[in-house]
Amino acid sequence: MINNLSVIQLSEESINIPTLDQVIVLVEKNQGCFLFTSPDKEFSHIRWIVGLNPIITHFGENIQTIDGLNIEVSPLEGIDEIIEQSTVNPECPLWLGYIGWDFKDRLEEPGLFARLSDILFPPCSMSIYHRVIVIDFQTQSAILYTLALKNTIKQFPPIILKTQDIPTHFNISNLTTNKTREQFMADVEKIQEYIRAGDIYQANLTRKIETIYQGSKLQIVKNLLESNTIEFGAFLNTKYGTVVSTSPERFFKVEGRRISTFPIKGTAPRSNDVTSDQVIADDLLSDTKNRRELAMIVDLLRNDLSRICKPGTVIVENFPQLLTLNNVFHLLAGIVGELEEISFEKIIYAMFPGGSISGCPKIRAIQIIEEIEQIPRGIYTGTLGYIKKNHSMDFNILIRTVMISGNKLWFNVGGGITLLSNPEQEYEETCHKAKNILNALQKK
Amino acid sequence: MKPLKIVLFDNYDSFTHNLYHLLATTFPNSQITVHRNHDRQLFHQSFDLIIGGPGPCTPGETGILKQLFETRIIAERIPFLGVCLGMQFIAWYFGIPFHRSSVPIHGDAIPIQHLGTSIFNNLPNNFPVARYNSLEIREKELKNTELITLATEEKTGAVMALKHKSLPLYGIQYHPESFLSKFGKEILLNFHNEVYQKND
Numbered sequence: 136m137i138n139n140l141s142v143i144q145l146s147e148e149s150i151n152i153p154t155l156d157q158v159i160v161l162v163e164k165n166q167g168c169f170l171f172t173s174p175d176k177e178f179s180h181i182r183w184i185v186g187l188n189p190i191i192t193h194f195g196e197n198i199q200t201i202d203g204l205n206i207e208v209s210p211l212e213g214i215d216e217i218i219e220q221s222t223v224n225p226e227c228p229l230w231l232g233y234i235g236w237d238f239k240d241r242l243e244e245p246g247l248f249a250r251l252s253d254i255l256f257p258p259c260s261m262s263i264y265h266r267v268i269v270i271d272f273q274t275q276s277a278i279l280y281t282l283a284l285k286n287t288i289k290q291f292p293p294i295i296l297k298t299q300d301i302p303t304h305f306n307i308s309n310l311t312t313n314k315t316r317e318q319f320m321a322d323v324e325k326i327q328e329y330i331r332a333g334d335i336y337q338a339n340l341t342r343k344i345e346t347i348y349q350g351s352k353l354q355i356v357k358n359l360l361e362s363n364t365i366e367f368g369a370f371l372n373t374k375y376g377t378v379v380s381t382s383p384e385r386f387f388k389v390e391g392r393r394i395s396t397f398p399i400k401g402t403a404p405r406s407n408d409v410t411s412d413q414v415i416a417d418d419l420l421s422d423t424k425n426r427r428e429l430a431m432i433v434d435l436l437r438n439d440l441s442r443i444c445k446p447g448t449v450i451v452e453n454f455p456q457l458l459t460l461n462n463v464f465h466l467l468a469g470i471v472g473e474l475e476e477i478s479f480e481k482i483i484y485a486m487f488p489g490g491s492i493s494g495c496p497k498i499r500a501i502q503i504i505e506e507i508e509q510i511p512r513g514i515y516t517g518t519l520g521y522i523k524k525n526h527s528m529d530f531n532i533l534i535r536t537v538m539i540s541g542n543k544l545w546f547n548v549g550g551g552i553t554l555l556s557n558p559e560q561e562y563e564e565t566c567h568k569a570k571n572i573l574n575a576l577q578k579k
Numbered sequence: 580m581k582p583l584k585i586v587l588f589d590n591y592d593s594f595t596h597n598l599y600h601l602l603a604t605t606f607p608n609s610q611i612t613v614h615r616n617h618d619r620q621l622f623h624q625s626f627d628l629i630i631g632g633p634g635p636c637t638p639g640e641t642g643i644l645k646q647l648f649e650t651r652i653i654a655e656r657i658p659f660l661g662v663c664l665g666m667q668f669i670a671w672y673f674g675i676p677f678h679r680s681s682v683p684i685h686g687d688a689i690p691i692q693h694l695g696t697s698i699f700n701n702l703p704n705n706f707p708v709a710r711y712n713s714l715e716i717r718e719k720e721l722k723n724t725e726l727i728t729l730a731t732e733e734k735t736g737a738v739m740a741l742k743h744k745s746l747p748l749y750g751i752q753y754h755p756e757s758f759l760s761k762f763g764k765e766i767l768l769n770f771h772n773e774v775y776q777k778n779d
Contacts, residue, residue, distance in 0.1 A: 149744045160618075208738075244615075247591075330683070330685075330713060331679055331683065331713055332636075332637075332679070332713065333635070333637055333679075333713040333714040334634055334635045334636050335635055335714070336663075336685035336686065336711055336713075337685065337686075344633035410667070423687070426686075426687075427684075427685060428686065428687035429686075429713065430687065430709075430757075431685055431686035433758060434594055434597060434686070434709070434711075434756075434758060434759075435593045435594070436753070436755050437597050437758060438594050438595065438596045438597045439593075439596070441596035441597055441599060442596045442779050445605035446599070446600045446604050447600065447603070447604045451598060451758045454758070464630045486617060488594070495593050495685075496590045496591065496592045496593040496594075496633075496634065497593045498593070499591065499635035500636075538705050551683065554683055554685065
């Protein structure tokens with residue numbers, strides 16, 4: 136069945152660069168997906184990718200097409216094959232979408248993880264879209280690819296870039312969280328007891344924050360997308376709901392056979408004063424807790440890359456490096472390797488979920504997270520990104536990500552817990568992260 | 580060096596494949612297979628040496644390793660190198676208690692003290708090695724047992740490497756495969772020389 140599934144390119148044309156408002160409206164109206172890298176980073180290309188009207192969607196264990204076909208597959212089977220079978224420009228992004236945290240149990244031995252699932256969003260959703268727009272702000276160009284299922288009968292209306300004002304008014308009320316300060320601090324201590332007992336070295340603990348919103352969803356989306364610490368953001372609109380990611384963290388990137396990954400640990404708010412800003416940066420670089428936590432994640436990611444890379448090619452390029460964003464510093468490391476085989480499916484089986492938002496050793500850490508957090512994380516701490524026809528890939532870690540469905544809006548906040556964590560500070564850090572999201576949401 | 584069939588015994592750990600790459604680059608012609616710790620195929624499969632990998636929890640929580648020790652590794656004198664939990668397993672197997680570490684460290688390098696013998700042959704003293712352990716074996720508790728201390732952590736006196744007096748069983752508490760550790764390859768080559776020099 137998968138053998139017959141492929142996509143052809145109908146056309147490729149230059150178009151005017153759409154505005155952010157136009158993109159937001161298009162994505163909203165056409166079950167679209169918008170991915171972007173933020174313009175204020177020195178080491179990444181400024182680029183927008185927009186997909187509109189899904190024609191094939193991979194839900195993890197089944198593939199659905201716009202023609203009504205539904206094929207059951209083993210987890211992630213078919214993604215690589217459909218890329219191979221499709222005839223489109225090598226530079227065209229084909230699959231856009233996410234794999235949620237809740238998908239993790241499908242990728243491991245049965246019985247290791249609970250089969251927890253968010254009921255609102257499917258655990259995995261990767262789509263090939265009818266229209267794909269690639270906007271490059273360095274060359275000031277926008278290319279529109281029009282794709283179709285091979286042998287399809289389905290017709291789509293043309294896309295029209297209208298100047299349209301997004302309604303601005305919204306309000307947010309009924310802020311709730313699933314863990315009180317005391318409960319969260321007790322959870323931190325539980326994890327530390329597991330660390331002392333030898334079960335793990337680190338685990339990422341999170342709590343969920345929920346609100347009710349009324350008014351303009353698109354203004355909420357726009358406010359979030361314009362917040363300024365985004366490394367790899369996204370706005371995805373599906374029939375199940377909306378995902379807005381303002382992630383500062385890249386999961387992995389593939390170009391040719393080269394795969395790279397960039398874990399982040401440690402956060403320090405910046406100062407307006409140059410001298411104290413430098414002191415803050417130096418303190419972060421020499422902080423034992425953050426350095427150790429980054430070191431264990433580096434070894435963990437070396438391991439995950441070593442499962443799919445040629446022996447001897449996995450190299451730590453930067454440890455630790457200072458990542459300077461507009462309002463915060465982070466510690467960052469870079470690890471690269473040469474893939475034995477370029478396969479999205481193999482990469483995800485080897486690396487998912489990301490080490491920086493699970494823990495170490497990963498399997499035991501996830502079991503402990505499930506035991507302590509008790510509720511499914513849903514999409515949060517999964518990964519979202521794209522795969523081009525030429526198999527280049529770029530995926531983020533779904534943190535600082537807001538889910539919207541019905542009149543509900545929710546997100547998680549968390550942090551890495553080690554033996555050196557202070558429970559109170561860990562709780563405060565989650566408050567700080569929540570405040571950043573809520574401020575971005577409500578900026579005027 | 581003759582090609583080896585190496586078994587890498589995986590205790591559901593997140594550093595197993597770092598060890599795999601270290602083994603593959605140290606012994607390039609060898610055939611290395613990774614088995615999770617409940618893989619009963621190991622009772623029948625033929626192999627030349629086995630690496631007891633690191634892992635979560637305690638030395639008793641290592642799947643079929645105890646049974647494999649009894650029926651194959653000790654019975655056939657198959658060379659065994661335990662890493663972290665793998666080292667603690669050797670001690671536990673011979674009845675030596677493990678303790679919660681007085682100074683647990685995860686993800687940092689510490690200097691290692693050794694006598695330059697056995698698997699530390701020709702290596703400088705106090706080279707940096709990565710610690711990822713909350714449990715430890717204590718040097719004084721190895722006295723008058725079948726195990727010998729090869730290296731310790733100066734600050735705490737915790738055992739950082741050990742070997743058996745007569746069987747080809749070796750253990751390292753630290754992580755030679757970590758990017759923070761020096762001389763991972765040399766340790767493996769020394770281990771290889773130790774277990775094969777008498778027969779080659």
